[in-house]
Amino acid sequence: MKILLTVTLFLLSLKTIGQTDSSFIKRTAADTSKLKMNMDAVYNRPFLTMGKFPVAVGGYVEANSSYFGTDGVTDGLSFQIPRLTIFLSSSIKKRIKFLSEIEFEEGGKEIGIEFASMDIELHPLLNLRGGVIMNPIGAFNQNHDGPKWEFIERPFSATTIIPATWSNVGFGLFGKYAVNNFVWAYEAYLTNGFDDKIISNPQNRTWLPASKENPERFDESFNGVPLVTTKTALRHRKIGEIGVSWMGGVYNQFRVDGIVVDKQRRVDLFAIDLNTTIPKAKTYINGEWVWAMVDVPDNYTKEYGSKLRGGFLDIVQPILKRKILGWENSTLNLAFRTEYVDYNVGKFTETETNIADHIFAVVPGISFRPSALTVIRFNYRYHWQTDLLGNPAARTAGIQFGFSTYF
Amino acid sequence: MKKFTLVILAGALTLITACQKLMPPAPKDEDVLAGTIPGLTPEQEKEHLVGDANFGKIFTKEDGLGPIFVQTSCANCHIGNGKGHPSTGLTRFANVNGTIIDNLLNKGGPQLQQHAILGYLPETLPTEANVFSKRIAPAVMGLGYIAALDDQSILNNADPNDLNGDGISGRPNYVNPTNFFIPQPIHIPYNNQYIGRFGKKAEKITIQDQVVFALKQDIGITSDFDTQDLFNYQSGVNTGDGVADPEVSSNFVYGLVFYMRTLKAPARRNINNDDVVAGENLFAKIGCTSCHIPSFTTAQSDISALSNKTFHPYSDFLLHDMGQLLDDSYPEGSANGFEWRTPPLWGLGLAKDSQGGQMFLLHDGRAKTFDEVISFHGGEAASRRTAFNALSQTEKNQLFKFLESL
Numbered sequence: 090m091k092i093l094l095t096v097t098l099f100l101l102s103l104k105t106i107g108q109t110d111s112s113f114i115k116r117t118a119a120d121t122s123k124l125k126m127n128m129d130a131v132y133n134r135p136f137l138t139m140g141k142f143p144v145a146v147g148g149y150v151e152a153n154s155s156y157f158g159t160d161g162v163t164d165g166l167s168f169q170i171p172r173l174t175i176f177l178s179s180s181i182k183k184r185i186k187f188l189s190e191i192e193f194e195e196g197g198k199e200i201g202i203e204f205a206s207m208d209i210e211l212h213p214l215l216n217l218r219g220g221v222i223m224n225p226i227g228a229f230n231q232n233h234d235g236p237k238w239e240f241i242e243r244p245f246s247a248t249t250i251i252p253a254t255w256s257n258v259g260f261g262l263f264g265k266y267a268v269n270n271f272v273w274a275y276e277a278y279l280t281n282g283f284d285d286k287i288i289s290n291p292q293n294r295t296w297l298p299a300s301k302e303n304p305e306r307f308d309e310s311f312n313g314v315p316l317v318t319t320k321t322a323l324r325h326r327k328i329g330e331i332g333v334s335w336m337g338g339v340y341n342q343f344r345v346d347g348i349v350v351d352k353q354r355r356v357d358l359f360a361i362d363l364n365t366t367i368p369k370a371k372t373y374i375n376g377e378w379v380w381a382m383v384d385v386p387d388n389y390t391k392e393y394g395s396k397l398r399g400g401f402l403d404i405v406q407p408i409l410k411r412k413i414l415g416w417e418n419s420t421l422n423l424a425f426r427t428e429y430v431d432y433n434v435g436k437f438t439e440t441e442t443n444i445a446d447h448i449f450a451v452v453p454g455i456s457f458r459p460s461a462l463t464v465i466r467f468n469y470r471y472h473w474q475t476d477l478l479g480n481p482a483a484r485t486a487g488i489q490f491g492f493s494t495y496f
Numbered sequence: 497m498k499k500f501t502l503v504i505l506a507g508a509l510t511l512i513t514a515c516q517k518l519m520p521p522a523p524k525d526e527d528v529l530a531g532t533i534p535g536l537t538p539e540q541e542k543e544h545l546v547g548d549a550n551f552g553k554i555f556t557k558e559d560g561l562g563p564i565f566v567q568t569s570c571a572n573c574h575i576g577n578g579k580g581h582p583s584t585g586l587t588r589f590a591n592v593n594g595t596i597i598d599n600l601l602n603k604g605g606p607q608l609q610q611h612a613i614l615g616y617l618p619e620t621l622p623t624e625a626n627v628f629s630k631r632i633a634p635a636v637m638g639l640g641y642i643a644a645l646d647d648q649s650i651l652n653n654a655d656p657n658d659l660n661g662d663g664i665s666g667r668p669n670y671v672n673p674t675n676f677f678i679p680q681p682i683h684i685p686y687n688n689q690y691i692g693r694f695g696k697k698a699e700k701i702t703i704q705d706q707v708v709f710a711l712k713q714d715i716g717i718t719s720d721f722d723t724q725d726l727f728n729y730q731s732g733v734n735t736g737d738g739v740a741d742p743e744v745s746s747n748f749v750y751g752l753v754f755y756m757r758t759l760k761a762p763a764r765r766n767i768n769n770d771d772v773v774a775g776e777n778l779f780a781k782i783g784c785t786s787c788h789i790p791s792f793t794t795a796q797s798d799i800s801a802l803s804n805k806t807f808h809p810y811s812d813f814l815l816h817d818m819g820q821l822l823d824d825s826y827p828e829g830s831a832n833g834f835e836w837r838t839p840p841l842w843g844l845g846l847a848k849d850s851q852g853g854q855m856f857l858l859h860d861g862r863a864k865t866f867d868e869v870i871s872f873h874g875g876e877a878a879s880r881r882t883a884f885n886a887l888s889q890t891e892k893n894q895l896f897k898f899l900e901s902l
Binding site: 289293351390437440469478479481486 | 518519520521522523553554556557558561565567568569572575576581582583584585610611612613614615618849850851852853854856
């Protein structure tokens with residue numbers, strides 16, 4: 090941990106030098122080519138290169154304040170720094186590159202390697218990737234940098250059904266093929282996967298993020314069965330992108346010391362994502378929906394659902410694009426998110442009534458971008474959370490203000 | 497630029513001042529079951545919150561859950577402190593042969609734990625069991641008032657031989673105390689037994705008895721007061737969850753007890769409504785109040801907010817013969833299968849808000865309407881059912897309005 094902190098502080102100090110000595114450090118702008126897809130998000134970031142130093146450095150930080158209340162009860166105003174992320178990338182040799190992403194969450198409470206992989210390009214259609222990779226399930230998990238979003242909170246479905254950021258050790262292939270206005274891409278990886286915490290956790294529901302608390306998943310598989318993640322996406326330069334992905338594996342320890350102690354219990358996620366920009370209005374629409382199927386033992390309590398589903402839809406409308414407060418090409422956006430998650434799809438056998446345990450939320454917001462790399466956001470969030478039985482929903486609302494910026 | 501800055505500042509100022517307006521309002525106190533009894537000190541409120549956290553704690557196998565269990569948390573059965581749902585119900589079983597009652601303790605009795613931690617075999621009913629009692633969880637609010645009641649107040653309404661000739665013959669359930677029971681001035685022993693006042697058949701003397709029992713039998717959690725963990729006899733004696741016992745301390749149990757002692761009593765709604773008032777009069781007129789006694793006054797309590805307080809449970813905490821339709825053949829303490837403690841009616845109007853929008857009433861949730869509930873009243877209560885049936889539909893509706901106001 091100390092080494093990690095030392096390296097991070099060193100890198101941050103380099104960035105500080107770079108801001109005062111522009112001849113030493115140069116910014117490599119993010120590639121804004123229309124060919125870029127969600128799968129390219131990991132490289133589609135601004136980096137700073139330092140002289141002949143072979144490593145480029147980048148990162149982003151998010152900070153915000155929030156005032157939330159539930160059914161008339163509020164804990165008042167609080168301030169958060171949800172994440173500080175450092176990127177390091179290096180072109181080791183032509184068509185061989187390495188990129189890592191280290192994230193400090195909640196002021197250093199959690200420090201994790203989100204991405205650390207080497208990519209070897211054999212052909213544009215055939216690249217090898219190995220290391221800590223972000224499983225390409227949905228779009229948000231791959232394309233989650235704070236400065237890219239107009240909303241302070243990450244979507245429920247992308248963080249509590251898909252446990253973004255969900256990354257694991259593994260290997261795989263990816264590739265892209267472009268023809269005329271179309272780009273087609275695929276990814277396929279084998280990685281370590283989930284563990285049985287997903288149905289044995291203090292969240293009182295099937296909770297895939299619970300597996301993230303097991304640091305040993307970066308060291309060994311929980312059960313020796315790889316998690317398979319595949320995604321294919323199609324992008325039209327003028328229309329947008331649609332992606333379809335699947336991630337599946339076994340989450341329980343079914344064999345111990347060679348003795349079979351349980352059946353293999355699967356967890357499977359299927360996601361569909363899309364984004365588009367309406368040409369004239371420049372309205373940006375981005376959405377994702379995920380279904381999760383978990384083989385929960387029949388005799389388990391009803392709280393732990395075997396089917397989950399949820400998604401979000403973001404609409405961002407630029408309303409002003411000009412010099413604002415002295416910043417050239419600034420943008421002022423109106424934004425709106427609606428999202429829904431159902432953690433337990435099914436019926437109670439005893440009463441034949443629906444199991445609830447769902448959340449519906451709406452989030453109107455305003456964002457101001459003095460540059461493409463920085464966003465200042467104001468969100469108002471209102472959500473209705475219904476318990477397992479479907480009793481009157483708990484209503485939560487909150488105001489959030491914050492920023493996120495690459496540096 | 498100045499104009500833009502001003503707009504932003506004005507907007508920010510408006511939002512700051514509107515912060516509270518943008519928040520969802522609190523529901524009326526009378527519409528929720530959560531909350532503390534009035535008059536607690538700030539320190540007691542804090543203690544209540546500690547217990548509240550214990551009540552909501554979700555146990556996992558790492559905490560000692562199970563290895564067999566009914567639920568993973570107190571709050572999962574008593575959602576919002578209210579009545580339970582059939583999906584979180586439990587089953588008690590025994591072998592009863594004439595007057596010989598075998599709770600089948602060596603076969604997993606007295607309660608079925610139909611769930612198990614991953615990789616462990618859940619329990620099934622033993623073939624020797626011949627009586628079964630399905631139960632849904634009761635509401636837990638207002639228990640502190642009941643606990644602060646002295647035994648004499650309960651005995652005052654007992655009339656086991658129906659000497660007053662009203663057709664009602666309530667009697668207390670005298671039960672053996674647990675080894676951790678410490679008698680208080682409110683308790684009156686009888687042949688080394690004490691009056692039970694908690695549980696469907698008044699089989700528990702104190703809230704602590706109920707808490708320790710439920711922690712173990714419902715969640716599979718051992719405590720300082722009961723260190724023997726559950727196991728599935730079909731898997732083998734003392735096969736278990738691998739967590740050292742006791743799995744929670746006495747402090748944890750005390751926290752839970754304090755929480756339940758200091759939960760408020762449900763507040764009534766629409767008490768001045770004409771139909772509600774008429775319904776209340778009818779409730780008394782047809783004799784419901786013979787068992788569902790509206791008011792009691794507590795004795796002196798260590799929690800001063802509970803001392804000498806009049807409360808309105810609509811119960812007598814006595815056992816009554818409820819007839820064949822409600823006979824589960826399952827005895828507890830001195831209670832027979834057909835005998836049930838008069839359930840407090842307070843909070844009845846909010847039952848559906850903790851049961852998923854629909855009421856599941858009676859001990860096993862079989863009744864979905866007040867009408868149905870009354871139709872199951874037999875035994876000593878048959879005469880009251882007959883009196884209810886004689887009411888006009890308007891009068892019945894008024895009675896229902898009254899019950900909804902509780």
